[in-house]
Amino acid sequence: MAFVICEPCVDVKDTACVEVCPVDCIYEYEGLNQLYIHPTECIDCAACEPECPVEAIFPLEDVPGKWQSYIAINADILDTHPASTAVGRSDGDAPAPDAAQPMAASAPASTLDSADIAALRQLLRDLGDKKTTSDDALEEILPLLEKLGVTVTSA
Numbered sequence: 001m002a003f004v005i006c007e008p009c010v011d012v013k014d015t016a017c018v019e020v021c022p023v024d025c026i027y028e029y030e031g032l033n034q035l036y037i038h039p040t041e042c043i044d045c046a047a048c049e050p051e052c053p054v055e056a057i058f059p060l061e062d063v064p065g066k067w068q069s070y071i072a073i074n075a076d077i078l079d080t081h082p083a084s085t086a087v088g089r090s091d092g093d094a095p096a097p098d099a100a101q102p103m104a105a106s107a108p109a110s111t112l113d114s115a116d117i118a119a120l121r122q123l124l125r126d127l128g129d130k131k132t133t134s135d136d137a138l139e140e141i142l143p144l145l146e147k148l149g150v151t152v153t154s155a
């Protein structure tokens with residue numbers, strides 16, 4: 001988990017954060033009074049933090065003590081509310097395709113799940129830290145590409 005949405009979002013739901021998230025990891029649900037950042041889909045880019053007009057978004061390590069409970073609130077949201085029921089997701093109360101969720105609207109039939117994204121993120125870190133070689137990294141990436149329907153004829 002990288003960033004957390006805290007109490008100031010409650011009943012505000014400005015959604016400016018959603019519009020800048022490059023990986024579409026901020027979830028909104030009809031009937032719930034705040035938005036949530038997916039703990040493993042978030043790539044820690046920090047684009048959302050300055051966009052929130054009520055300063056509801058914090059890096060995990062900077063969540064104020066009085067709002068520590070929001071760490072679990074964000075982390076556990078998908079346990080009780082499937083992604084597909086979120087606003088703008090496949091069978092949620094979807095806005096027009098050209099609205100705030102362009103990545104969801106154009107997502108392929110096969111997608112990487114949160115475990116795949118976490119593995120890919122770790123792989124990129126390992127590459128950056130030179131804990132793995134590009135050839136070994138490619139061997140791990142190829143199955144993910146195939147999962148997305150990409151046919152690899154030679155590597």
Ligand code: F3S
Pocket residue numbers: 005008009010012013014015016017018034035051052053054055056057
């Ligand atoms: Fe909430 Fe701020 Fe996003 S109010 S919806 S965290 S921009």
